[in-house]
Amino acid sequence: MREHISFARSMAQRGDARFAVLVRIAAVQGKGREVARILTPVRDEAEREPGTLTYFLFADEKDSDVLWAFHVYADRQAFESHRTNAVLKQAQLEMKALLKHPYEVHKLAPVAGKGLPG
Numbered sequence: 001m002r003e004h005i006s007f008a009r010s011m012a013q014r015g016d017a018r019f020a021v022l023v024r025i026a027a028v029q030g031k032g033r034e035v036a037r038i039l040t041p042v043r044d045e046a047e048r049e050p051g052t053l054t055y056f057l058f059a060d061e062k063d064s065d066v067l068w069a070f071h072v073y074a075d076r077q078a079f080e081s082h083r084t085n086a087v088l089k090q091a092q093l094e095m096k097a098l099l100k101h102p103y104e105v106h107k108l109a110p111v112a113g114k115g116l117p118g
Helices: 002-013 032-048 076-083 086-098
Strands: 019-026 052-059 066-073 104-108
Touching: 019 076, 032 052, 032 066, 032 086, 066 076
Parallel strands: none
Antiparallel strands: 019 066, 019 104, 052 066
C-alpha cells in the first residue's frame, strides 16, 4: 500500500494531476433504471465541463439496481467543480429516497491504462 501511495505522489510531482473516482450507487430494488435516468442530466453537464475528461455510468451485470460511475478529472479542482455543481446537487436530491444507502465514493490516482486521457 505504501508503495502505491508513493508512486501516486511521484506521478503528481511529475505534473500528472489527473484524478479519478469510482462511485458505487445502490438503488432500492427495482429503482436502478430510475436512478440512471435521474443521472442523465449530470452526464450532460459533465460533457460541458472542460476538466471532466471521462464520465461513465454502468449497470452491474449481476444486479441492475447497482450502478457504477467512473470519472476521470484533469485535477482535483475539476473534481470539486463537478461535485458542487447545481445539476449534480439536484440529482442527489431526486435520487435520495431511491437509494439503499449513501453512495460510496472511491478516490483514485491514475497509474496506467489503455485509453487513459492525457
